[in-house]
Amino acid sequence: MTARRKTVSDDKPLAEGLARQLEQEIIDGVIRPGDELDERRLAERFGVSRTPIREALRRLGVERLIELRPRRSAIVRSLTAQNLAQMFEVLSGLESFAVECAARRMNQQQIEQLRSIHEETAAIVDAGDRNGFDRLNFQFHQAIYRGAGNPYLMEQLEGLRTKLAPYRRWLLRRLDRMRQSHNEHAMILEAIEAGEGARAATEMRRHICDPDRLVDFMMMEQTER
Amino acid sequence: MTARRKTVSDDKPLAEGLARQLEQEIIDGVIRPGDELDERRLAERFGVSRTPIREALRRLGVERLIELRPRRSAIVRSLTAQNLAQMFEVLSGLESFAVECAARRMNQQQIEQLRSIHEETAAIVDAGDRNGFDRLNFQFHQAIYRGAGNPYLMEQLEGLRTKLAPYRRWLLRRLDRMRQSHNEHAMILEAIEAGEGARAATEMRRHICDPDRLVDFMMMEQTER
DNA sequence: AACTACGGTTTGGTATACCAGATTTAATAT
DNA sequence: ATATTAAATCTGGTATACCAAACCGTAGTT
Numbered sequence A, B: 001m002t003a004r005r006k007t008v009s010d011d012k013p014l015a016e017g018l019a020r021q022l023e024q025e026i027i028d029g030v031i032r033p034g035d036e037l038d039e040r041r042l043a044e045r046f047g048v049s050r051t052p053i054r055e056a057l058r059r060l061g062v063e064r065l066i067e068l069r070p071r072r073s074a075i076v077r078s079l080t081a082q083n084l085a086q087m088f089e090v091l092s093g094l095e096s097f098a099v100e101c102a103a104r105r106m107n108q109q110q111i112e113q114l115r116s117i118h119e120e121t122a123a124i125v126d127a128g129d130r131n132g133f134d135r136l137n138f139q140f141h142q143a144i145y146r147g148a149g150n151p152y153l154m155e156q157l158e159g160l161r162t163k164l165a166p167y168r169r170w171l172l173r174r175l176d177r178m179r180q181s182h183n184e185h186a187m188i189l190e191a192i193e194a195g196e197g198a199r200a201a202t203e204m205r206r207h208i209c210d211p212d213r214l215v216d217f218m219m220m221e222q223t224e225r
Numbered sequence C: 001a002a003c004t005a006c007g008g009t010t011t012g013g014t015a016t017a018c019c020a021g022a023t024t025t026a027a028t029a030t
Numbered sequence D: 001a002t003a004t005t006a007a008a009t010c011t012g013g014t015a016t017a018c019c020a021a022a023c024c025g026t027a028g029t030t
Helices: A015-028 A039-046 A048-060 A080-106 A107-126 A130-147 A152-176 A178-193 A199-209 A211-224 B014-028 B037-048 B051-060 B080-106 B108-129 B130-147 B149-175 B178-192 B197-208 B209-225
Strands: A074-076 B073-078
Touching: A015 A039, A015 A107, A039 B108, A048 A074, A048 B051, A074 A199, A080 A130, A080 A152, A080 A178, A080 A199, A080 A211, A080 B149, A107 A130, A107 A178, A130 A152, A152 B080, A178 A199, A211 B051, B014 B037, B014 B051, B014 B149, B037 B051, B051 B073, B080 B130, B080 B149, B080 B178, B080 B197, B080 B209, B108 B130, B108 B178, B130 B149, B130 B178, B178 B197
Parallel strands: none
Antiparallel strands: none
């Protein structure tokens, strides 16, 4: 029934694409917090069956974007400024822990690689290349994850970062934080090179963002609308 | 086909139970790392259809117990001592972060509640009541999660703790750590009452377990078999 | 004998049908 | 008129059937 959109042979699980699309709509506010996500309606809307829709909803549930209730429709979670700030706070906790591990465990070669990423970034900042900055920024953090020598920690961090990426990009653009971010990276790198894990952790926590200030900022945004 | 085991009206999603059962078998080594998990075979074995089996496998995938490969059977991940130690290390990172937040944010009433849980534990330890200790131990940590004032952090911690619970119980039993654990709780509580977040965090990290010593211990276990 | 090509088998991905819990609505009794 | 309950309906949970991709084995060619 209902024409298959693409021969069904997309090479990638259908559910993943559906999840991303729904995620985008939730973030964009097309689907609002509290809205019910009826499996049949969604299936009809996307021209697929309920099975991949259920899959997609489970994924969004894991990502805490929606709430799955037994025998009830799933509903979109309210993503308030506070909620978001809490997620960033957890990210800052994990990142600072990672950098603390990294400062203790990175070898000389890894530290040099981190430094080279950092120095490469300098030119990008001067040029005001936002996309380039995003890319190198990610590399800088990822080099630290690797340096922490804990693959599970790395997975958790990458997952959380991916989840928060859209919001972070939005924040960074609004704040035009490129230069400051680069300076903060310098402090972190310096602490790592000195082998001072605790200082690196503190700097990282500050870097990911002061949660209190974040809440203030986002609330302003909310009322501004 | 195949007789329904219990009228199907268990009030709880079938998949959850299946996931727990498979999890236990993986932990117990009945299903070994590298083994393929065929959906049809599992469905037949448990007397259910493939649908809840798939659900269960997804859950185990999220928990990193198995690896889901597109168009291939899922296989059991190798859960080495190092892997486990890495997860415990992440737990220690999150716990110490939580207790640091809690030390800054708990109000007087919350601190008193934490202390009362701690003091109630003392009698249990003297009596050598392991189950009672497990329960109060969980309450102690949960009171700290709540005190951290970050529901998202609490969710993450409870999830990770649930995942690691079987291993932790096993470790605690083997090590007979009840009394030492209680003493460590005392140190943490003291730091919280003094409002010294950093010290509380350090103590917590030590409490969850020294990852290096954990690896040593578990490797001994492995060769002992 | 070794390599390639083809066909069958296995197995995950998707669609559809049915069941049971939950909600809503309407009818009946007080 | 209100409250209580029963029937209809909505919706998620489960079962089954079909499709296509990946794997495996065999046969045919060089």
